Amino acid sequence: MTAPGRSRIDALDVLRGFALCEILLANIQLIAGGTSAVAVQPMGDWDPWLGLPIFSLLFGIGFALLLGSATSRAPRPRLVLLRRLVALLAIGLVHALLWRGEILSSYAVVGLLVLLPSTWLPRWAMAGLAAVLIPAALAFGMGGPLLIAGLFLLGAALVRYGVIDRIERSTRVPLLLGLLFAAAAASARWVQSGAQPSFAAGLADLLLVGVYVCALLVLLRTPLRPALRAVFAPLGKMALTNYLTATLLVLAAVHLLGVPIGRSLTVAYLTAGAILAAQWLFAILWLRRYRQGPVEWLWRWATWLHRSPLRILTN
Numbered sequence: 001m002t003a004p005g006r007s008r009i010d011a012l013d014v015l016r017g018f019a020l021c022e023i024l025l026a027n028i029q030l031i032a033g034g035t036s037a038v039a040v041q042p043m044g045d046w047d048p049w050l051g052l053p054i055f056s057l058l059f060g061i062g063f064a065l066l067l068g069s070a071t072s073r074a075p076r077p078r079l080v081l082l083r084r085l086v087a088l089l090a091i092g093l094v095h096a097l098l099w100r101g102e103i104l105s106s107y108a109v110v111g112l113l114v115l116l117p118s119t120w121l122p123r124w125a126m127a128g129l130a131a132v133l134i135p136a137a138l139a140f141g142m143g144g145p146l147l148i149a150g151l152f153l154l155g156a157a158l159v160r161y162g163v164i165d166r167i168e169r170s171t172r173v174p175l176l177l178g179l180l181f182a183a184a185a186a187s188a189r190w191v192q193s194g195a196q197p198s199f200a201a202g203l204a205d206l207l208l209v210g211v212y213v214c215a216l217l218v219l220l221r222t223p224l225r226p227a228l229r230a231v232f233a234p235l236g237k238m239a240l241t242n243y244l245t246a247t248l249l250v251l252a253a254v255h256l257l258g259v260p261i262g263r264s265l266t267v268a269y270l271t272a273g274a275i276l277a278a279q280w281l282f283a284i285l286w287l288r289r290y291r292q293g294p295v296e297w298l299w300r301w302a303t304w305l306h307r308s309p310l311r312i313l314t315n
Helices: 010-033 051-073 077-096 104-118 123-139 144-160 172-190 197-219 225-237 239-255 265-289 294-304
Strands: none
Touching: 010 051, 010 197, 010 225, 010 239, 010 265, 051 077, 051 104, 051 144, 051 197, 077 104, 077 239, 077 294, 104 123, 104 144, 123 144, 123 197, 172 197, 197 225, 225 239, 225 265, 239 265, 239 294
């Protein structure tokens, strides 16, 4: 979710594209089998839970950025946010007809119940709630909506504290944070057999997500930046379109082409790779002529209640 009228932050697009790849690789067999993706147990060597926290954090960031834009553009900015979430709920409910493990409707509901009301809170209260909800979700094994709510609030708080505006200006900070997260994750794994193994395991996974995020931010400050942007940013710019069409493509591969995704992890990964490659190529070609993905454009239309130009005008 990027605020209209605001220049895109490359790091967020790269992170969003990376998370999109991880989620499809993790969930493709679940989509093929029509099952839910709420479990935290890994499929093969891939943990389906790792991409969700990144998406949740980015959703909170995008929501807060949109609030800033709506405040300067609309007399009732929270009504803009309300329409945004209601439209997302509608999209999610339609998507759920294809796959009951989809996450968009949960994002919309949590956004309506937690994220939207939090816009009236000071930033310290928002950060404090995130600091309570995330450990509580891990300690009580509730995960799901409680963890999503905490990560939403954390992302929004990062915007309110100005962290996102400085996200691409430093190498030292994400490097030190990444090392700290890695050490803490290793410690959590070490104590996983203790009195609260589920909490330790969940904490280790969440810290590992932090390591991934920090590593990507550091790499974006190196000569690898153009390659990372080329690979992940096109997918991230059309994340909603790609998330939805991935379900259609997986189901088509299973039911129309008879690809045995559910019976072979190798076939599942190869199919996921083929889908991501096709989506990447489509995104490259589409974004040459259009400002945003087709579903993103419709979502923006529902948010602002006016149709913005889609095609890029050229002389």
